[in-house]
Amino acid sequence: MMAWLVSALNPRRIAGQITLLVIASVVLSQILISVAFFLLLPPPREMDRERRDAELALVVDIVGDVAKGAPSAPASELLAGRYPWLAVSTELPSWATVAVTNDAAAAPILSSRDDVTMYRRDKQTGPRSDFALRFDNGMVLVASGLPDIPPGPPVGARLVVMFGFLAPMLAVMTFWAVTVLTAPLRRFTEAAESFDVNREHKPLREQGPDEIRRAAKAFNSMRDRIKELIDERTQMLLAVSHDLRTPITRLRLRTAFIADETARAQMERDLDQMNAMLRSALSLIRDERNDPALSPIDVASISQTVTDEFVELGHAVSYEGPDRLVCPGRFDDMHRVLTNLVDNAVRYAGSVVIRLRYGDNGGIVLTVEDDGPGIPEACRETVLKPFVRVEDERPMRPGQGFGLGLSIVRSLVRAQGGRLSLHDNTPHGLVVRIDLPQLPAHSSGPGNS
Structure with missing residues (x-):
């Protein structure tokens, strides 16, 4: 809350x-x-006083208009039920001895009548609020014990x-x-x-205020156009890559008839390089299009397996982390991610360390650390794009890739809900960090390991 x-x-x-x-x-x-x-x-108290004075003024008018010589009993009985503190008689009370003139408090009650004489009780004999009115018709109206108006x-x-x-x-x-x-x-x-060009999405509901409905409609249209453009680009690249294989095959057959061995060897190397580039491009396209469901995988086991594979090839690769750590992912893709990263690292570094741990804010952190020349900070975001290499620090060598390795790795990591980033190693080298989501508590062990 x-x-x-x-x-x-x-x-x-x-x-x-x-x-x-x-x-x-x-x-x-x-x-x-x-x-x-x-x-x-x-204030409410003033309003109540005004209301009471208005009622008293009405009573004064009624009593004052009674015919001269009429009995006072009917008028007294009439007032007894509504105003028990009022009495009508023909005799003044004993305390009414001195008439009062110009009483400002009584002005609203008397309503400018000139046929009435007013008497106030002396404060020594009782409440000063008691009064008596004597009319010319002989009637006397006595107010004794007026109710106090509560604040x-x-x-x-x-x-x-x-x-x-x-x-x-x-x-x-x-x-x-x-x-x-x-x-x-x-x-x-x-x-x-949550938008992903490789997944199907339900259209965003076009409801709410007019501006929101228009924005939702524009977003649905934009999402469809983006997916259509990506599909067209993918189909074009697949078609081009497939069509290029035929002329490459013809060229390879023709190189067999070149008499000069040096020229033939150079031509075969160029053709091998072109063929490898096509395979890398097709692999990138397949990885972007492929999106099988995630399942629990043991990242620790995969890391140890990749470490053992490179150690058997004579590389200085080690693993530091738990014996078992499960997260949602794809076994083959994660194995390929680590293989590409370690293979890229051993080309430029003397030693490589794979580290696995839990993140500070939840999740899993997987790093591949080397002691090579590293990548300048200004180039780190650029090298994650397809066909981009840091040529100044890492010149092209025979058998080397074409700048698709990190792009493929990032695509595979994103498809598993992770994030890839590049950092400096101490005292020198590169750290490739992969942040992966943690397996929910109710899930069990890996389904493929």
Whole structure:
């Protein structure tokens, strides 16, 4: 929950911007409403006092309009149920001895009547709020023990209650904005990150706001065009590579009739090199197109096997790591990856070490380290592209590749969910690092080893 809240409040994300916009707009509108409420409307206690004075003014008008000489009992009974603190009689109470003039507090009650005389109880004999009104018609209205108007809740309490209702509403609106409005963008991002030209993908759902629907439609169209272009390029390269084999075969047959042995040998070497280049190109194309399912493989066993194969050939290759470490992958592809890397390393280095360990943030780290000349940092990303070599540091030699080895290795690593990177070794040399995903906890051992 906390992670979701931090993500939702990140202003660098659309979800965070929407969240802050919702919060700012709701809080600002609530502040304006609150200011208007507290400034323009009187406090609740004043409103209750005004309401009571209006009712008293109505009672005064009713009693004052009673016919002269009429009995006071009916009027007193009428008021007893609604206003038990009011009484109607024809006699003034004993404390009503001095008439009051210009009583500001009584002005709203008397309604500018000139047929009434008002008496206030002296504070020494009782509550100062008690009063008596004597009308010219002989009626006397006595108010004794007026109910006290309780103070309204303090401003702070009202604010707490107000924001108590505001907070859940704000949380619901924010959750709706973050989850519903950003869901199409999240699906869009996931589709873009998982896009692979070698796999079939379901079309991205074109739903949500108009802009998101248009973007999803454009993304689906772009993905189809990219896949179509890659397929056309692959078919063209396959056709060209296949067609070139025929003239190479004819040239090889013709070289047999060359009398000069030196010239014939040079021609055969050139033809061998051309044929090897075609095989490398076809291998790269097949690796990009081939995408069988992943299964648990023992990377430690494969590393030890490759080490033993090169040691038997007389190379100084060693392995450091656990006896068993399983991850999702393809046995043949991983064997080929390590074979290519070690074969490339032993050409330029005196010793090679294969290391295998668990990564700091999960996953598996597989490295091939040599003590050769290494690769300049500026060229490391370039040499991972097809047909690219670092010719200054590693000049072309007989039997050497054509700059496809690292490209094929990176393609195989990516197909297994991994990532390949090049680094410096200490004190000199190259470190080829492969980060592989770790096998889920519920999976068992390798299916092929």
